[in-house]
Amino acid sequence: GEDVEQSLFLSVREGDSSVINCTYTDSSSTYLYWYKQEPGAGLQLLTYIFSNMDMKQDQRLTVLLNKKDKHLSLRIADTQTGDSAIYFCAGGSQGNLIFGKGTKLSVKP
Amino acid sequence: SAVISQKPSRDICQRGTSLTIQCQVDSQVTMMFWYRQQPGQSLTLIATANQGSEATYESGFVIDKFPISRPNLTFSTLTVSNMSPEDSSIYLCSVGTVTEAFFGQGTRLTVV
Numbered sequence: 001g002e003d004v005e006q007s008l009f010l011s012v013r014e015g016d017s018s019v020i021n022c023t024y025t026d027s028s029s030t031y032l033y034w035y036k037q038e039p040g041a042g043l044q045l046l047t048y049i050f051s052n053m054d055m056k057q058d059q060r061l062t063v064l065l066n067k068k069d070k071h072l073s074l075r076i077a078d079t080q081t082g083d084s085a086i087y088f089c090a091g092g093s094q095g096n097l098i099f100g101k102g103t104k105l106s107v108k109p
Numbered sequence: 110s111a112v113i114s115q116k117p118s119r120d121i122c123q124r125g126t127s128l129t130i131q132c133q134v135d136s137q138v139t140m141m142f143w144y145r146q147q148p149g150q151s152l153t154l155i156a157t158a159n160q161g162s163e164a165t166y167e168s169g170f171v172i173d174k175f176p177i178s179r180p181n182l183t184f185s186t187l188t189v190s191n192m193s194p195e196d197s198s199i200y201l202c203s204v205g206t207v208t209e210a211f212f213g214q215g216t217r218l219t220v221v
Contacts, residue, residue, distance in 0.1 A: 031208060042201060042214035043152075045110075050208075088151065095142045095205020099151040 004100035006089060011106045018076040020103045022089035027051075027070060029091030029098075034063065034074045037086045037102070046074070046087075081107045111136055111204050113213035121219045122192055129188045130216045132202035137182035142203040143175070146215070152201065158185045192220045 003025040012018045024032070033048040049056045049063045049072075056063045062075040072089055084107045090097040112135040122128050132141065143155040155175055156164040164177040178186045189196050199215040 033210065035212075040217075043212040045209060045211060048209060090152075090210075092210075093205075094207060095140055095203050095210040096154065096157060097152075097203075097210055099153075101151045 004089060004091060004098050006087075006100035006103045008101065009104050009106070011108065012079050014079060014081055014107055014109050016079055018074075018079045018083070018105055018107075020074045020076075020087050020089075020105065022072040022074075022100055024070050024072065024089075024091050024098075024100075026091065026098070027067065030093035031091070032063075032065060032072050033090045033097065034061075035088040035090065035099075037088065039085075043088070076105075079105075079107050081109060083107055110209070111138065111206075111211045113202060113204060113211060115202060115213035115216050117216055118214060119217040119219075121221060124193050124220055126192055127188055127190045128192065128218060129186050130200055130202075132185045132187070132213055134183045134204050138204040138206075139182070140205055141179065141185045142205065142210075143177065143185075143187045144201045144203060144212075146199040146201065148197065155187070155200075189218065192218075194220045196220050 005023045031048050034046045035043045060077045064073045086102040088102045090099045114133045116131045141158045144152040146152045154167050155170045156166045158164045158177050158179040160179045176188045197220045201215040203212045
């Protein structure tokens with residue numbers, strides 16, 4: 001079945017760019033997603049990319065998809081302390097998703 | 110986007126008891142999903158709930174332990190039965206469109 005891998009931790013300075021990486025095994029995922037989870041909160045859908053796209057930009061967020069290498073990344077420009085959270089990548093469609101273990105992003109002032 | 114409300118938001122339960130979690134959506138949806146997030150872990154799909162049919166469970170999850178109801182297109186319940194401390198988790202319901210999947214705030218369950 002699908003396996004989704006992420007590095008567990010990332011620490012950046014406020015104002016820098018953050019890049020969170022994800023690799024997946026199942027190339028049949030129609031969409032790939034990035035979710036944000038703040039402490040004690042539910043999951044917030046940040047952005048998603050259709051599997052036949054290479055890149056999607058949405059304000060400070062840039063998603064890159066390398067389908068050949070099965071690699072997905074999320075770049076957050078001008079990272080702020082409010083971006084501190086756990087970021088999950090997920091693959092699938094129509095709500096049936098396989099999640100990575102999440103990357104904890106810490107933003108230092 | 111869909112607005113999803115879950116009740117209760119948290120509960121502390123005695124082992125051996127059962128808890129029913131409610132999920133209400135502000136629009137009609139065909140498929141609803143129940144996920145579990147164990148402490149410090151990622152999300153795992155428990156089951157898919159379609160209105161008018163029995164829920165479809167993922168490997169490792171069974172109906173006797175996690176019975177699900179889906180009486181209409183805006184509502185679903187998940188029951189965690191005969192609870193043990195290992196059931197302490199966050200339980201989240203989710204709805205999906207063709208492109209997006211939205212989650213409720215989750216129910217934080219602690220079994221003592």
